[in-house]
Amino acid sequence: MDLTHSPADEEFRTEARAWLRAHVPRTPLPSLETEEGFAAHRAWEAELAADRWSVVSWPERYGGRDAGLLRWLVFEEEYWAAGAPGRVGQNGVSLLAPTLFAYGTQEQRARVLPPMATGEVVWAQAWSEPEAGSDLAALTSRAVRTDGGWRLRGQKTWSSRAAFADRAFGLFRSDPAAPEPHQGLTYLMFGLRDPGVTVRPIGRLDGKPAFAELFLDDVFVPDEDVIGEPGQGWRIAMSTTGDERGLTLRSPGRFLASAARLRDLWRAQGSPEHSRARVADALIAARAYQLFAYAAASRILDGARLGPESSMNKIFWSELDLALHETALDLLGAEGELADGAWSEGYVFSLAGPVYAGTNEIQRDIVAERLLGLPKGRR
Amino acid sequence: MRFLLDAEQRAFADALRAMLTAADTPAVIRDWSRGDHTRGRALWSRLAEAGVFALAVPEEYGGLGPRPVELAVAFVELGRYAVPGPLVETAGAAVLLGEPAPARRFLPGLAAGADLATVAAPGGYALDGDAASLRLSPAPDGLYLCTAPPGPVRRSLDPARRLTALPPGGELLTPAVPYDRALTWIRLATAAQALGVGLALLDRTVAHVRQRTQFGVPVGSFQAVKHRLADSRTALEFARPLVLGAAVSLRPEDVAAAKLTACEAAYRTARTALHLHGAIGYTAEYDLSLWLTKARALRSAWGTPEECRDRVLAAGL
Numbered sequence A: 001m002d003l004t005h006s007p008a009d010e011e012f013r014t015e016a017r018a019w020l021r022a023h024v025p026r027t028p029l030p031s032l033e034t035e036e037g038f039a040a041h042r043a044w045e046a047e048l049a050a051d052r053w054s055v056v057s058w059p060e061r062y063g064g065r066d067a068g069l070l071r072w073l074v075f076e077e078e079y080w081a082a083g084a085p086g087r088v089g090q091n092g093v094s095l096l097a098p099t100l101f102a103y104g105t106q107e108q109r110a111r112v113l114p115p116m117a118t119g120e121v122v123w124a125q126a127w128s129e130p131e132a133g134s135d136l137a138a139l140t141s142r143a144v145r146t147d148g149g150w151r152l153r154g155q156k157t158w159s160s161r162a163a164f165a166d167r168a169f170g171l172f173r174s175d176p177a178a179p180e181p182h183q184g185l186t187y188l189m190f191g192l193r194d195p196g197v198t199v200r201p202i203g204r205l206d207g208k209p210a211f212a213e214l215f216l217d218d219v220f221v222p223d224e225d226v227i228g229e230p231g232q233g234w235r236i237a238m239s240t241t242g243d244e245r246g247l248t249l250r251s252p253g254r255f256l257a258s259a260a261r262l263r264d265l266w267r268a269q270g271s272p273e274h275s276r277a278r279v280a281d282a283l284i285a286a287r288a289y290q291l292f293a294y295a296a297a298s299r300i301l302d303g304a305r306l307g308p309e310s311s312m313n314k315i316f317w318s319e320l321d322l323a324l325h326e327t328a329l330d331l332l333g334a335e336g337e338l339a340d341g342a343w344s345e346g347y348v349f350s351l352a353g354p355v356y357a358g359t360n361e362i363q364r365d366i367v368a369e370r371l372l373g374l375p376k377g378r379r
Numbered sequence B: 001m002r003f004l005l006d007a008e009q010r011a012f013a014d015a016l017r018a019m020l021t022a023a024d025t026p027a028v029i030r031d032w033s034r035g036d037h038t039r040g041r042a043l044w045s046r047l048a049e050a051g052v053f054a055l056a057v058p059e060e061y062g063g064l065g066p067r068p069v070e071l072a073v074a075f076v077e078l079g080r081y082a083v084p085g086p087l088v089e090t091a092g093a094a095v096l097l098g099e100p101a102p103a104r105r106f107l108p109g110l111a112a113g114a115d116l117a118t119v120a121a122p123g124g125y126a127l128d129g130d131a132a133s134l135r136l137s138p139a140p141d142g143l144y145l146c147t148a149p150p151g152p153v154r155r156s157l158d159p160a161r162r163l164t165a166l167p168p169g170g171e172l173l174t175p176a177v178p179y180d181r182a183l184t185w186i187r188l189a190t191a192a193q194a195l196g197v198g199l200a201l202l203d204r205t206v207a208h209v210r211q212r213t214q215f216g217v218p219v220g221s222f223q224a225v226k227h228r229l230a231d232s233r234t235a236l237e238f239a240r241p242l243v244l245g246a247a248v249s250l251r252p253e254d255v256a257a258a259k260l261t262a263c264e265a266a267y268r269t270a271r272t273a274l275h276l277h278g279a280i281g282y283t284a285e286y287d288l289s290l291w292l293t294k295a296r297a298l299r300s301a302w303g304t305p306e307e308c309r310d311r312v313l314a315a316g317l
């Protein structure tokens, strides 16, 4: 039991802090959910990548620092404490990259990862469909075999930042005759500006064109863009949802920084009694999330994998994020209503937390069935 | 950085669990609630042999400590089996009696399990004053050993907790009272104990909803039931690292955060457990009640939620 970082890890922290202090933009970038903001965030990724800070945990040959999980956690603490911009490449980095590390070919890793690390190619996740949300295995978009590859047909939706992103990864039904809905699915990558792809931006709650639906009309995908074996898509995709819900999508550093800002806001407002409990609880929950992550990281370093416990993680961070932002807006009173306030964008984003990455109802089912051993019932 | 129990710490927990499973604690608890301490004292001796009461006692006074992580590990198990008695108070007394003179005089007895100590929080009741051989009152001018008989036993919401007021005064043991340090240990032990209580409530409830059928299926297959239990599990699993983290740092604000979170998670789990057992959960006969009532009592023992939050905010965490 030890919560102190090694001197080498602390040195890494110091180096990261110094770099961030020198580089984090002094005025916040425009929202990454707008075209202008997307471009600014892409440039920020390039700046990070130039000094190998964009994907610190990756191997050096793909642009990382081989820093390992603990240093990644340290880096994230520094990153968010420094008030650095949101990460435009997060879907690629936290979902596709781990999948390629586990199931991709050498060639795919060498081709896909370096431009992902620099923000030159930003990835969108194309999983959901109009009729396949929580029941993702109900998806009907097809991948049909053709010479040297596959042809995609169908529709994807709610694809975050697909309006401005470059490429997407998703699941397609390659064997409609398979006996079970999650069999006969193939996981592959395609270009959002390839012939046959139509991208229609969808305004989100605040009107920003953040996500999009994708219409796919005979889009050609070469064999080298299939991830893993054809027909094995479900297993491959599910093995990486643990990453999404688990540590990597929402690092503790992010919530520690938000909680500290909330505490400062509360103090700046004269420490009002009515919000005392909510502010304290947010600080404590952020700390709990950090320590939970340290425990999980220690287990992973011992060779364990994050299993269904990532579902608890997802429930916890999404509820914490909402509570933090709701408290901040309440503290701000009339100012909190302003759409361009410092907390407002975060609030709108936090509202979606219980929905995306698998709704919290789906996560609770997983916890109940796989961690508590309760019987499967009617969904 | 390795935030994980080591093999020895896990083995310690397993050994306590094996011993407590064999001890039939529900029967011990029911005796204790009636004021019959015989079986409770026997269990206490075995816990002492396992080293439980030596963890807060320094080696020079016959202890194994200070070992706050092992203490937390042990108290999770004591909570899991709802072991009765002034457990956290005895651990806290070891810290309270840390000045050389009282340490030499009392700590060997505490570590060996020969003495049960209780501590009255200023203005509060002492737990199990009728069973304890050392009754301590920390006061502004010093630490007093209560020499007069304790007041009459008052019933607690948790029948296993027998509350007594301590008459003021007594023998002045030392003018220096390390009350804050003792409170830190007491709160840590209480947090760990509450976590154990919550884990036991969850386990028992999961077992119940798996076997209780209604409408032709186990009630545990209903989503409304599952989701409440999933929330309990999540709350408890996020309390656990706070408890262990507080044991590592021993910062009062970390301990307060752990106390608040573990007690809250245990209490919420108690509410869920009562509800999901239906009417049987509302009976004193059924053993579940032994944990249900303790979860409520621990929530305000040694620091209400608001006192803990104040500590966190004052320190800034």
Ligand SMILES: Cc1cc2nc3c(=O)[nH]c(=O)nc-3n(C[C@H](O)[C@H](O)[C@H](O)COP(=O)(O)OP(=O)(O)OC[C@H]3O[C@@H](n4cnc5c(N)ncnc54)[C@H](O)[C@@H]3O)c2cc1C
Binding pocket: A091, A124, A125, A126, A127, A128, A132, A133, A134, A135, A157, A158, A159, A160, A161, A211, A352, A355, A356, A357, A358, A359, A360, A361, A362, A379, B223
């Ligand atoms: C901001 C945002 C970004 C997103 N980004 C992406 C992305 O980049 N790529 C992508 O592929 N998808 C993305 N999504 C889609 C997201 O994954 C889905 O919204 C989610 O899986 C839920 O599906 P649904 O919206 O169809 O809701 P539905 O599945 O229709 O669910 C509606 C309601 O019913 C409940 N429900 C459904 N089934 C059950 C059940 N079995 N038990 C209990 N309750 C149930 C749900 O919990 C929910 O409350 C995004 C969504 C949001 C909001």
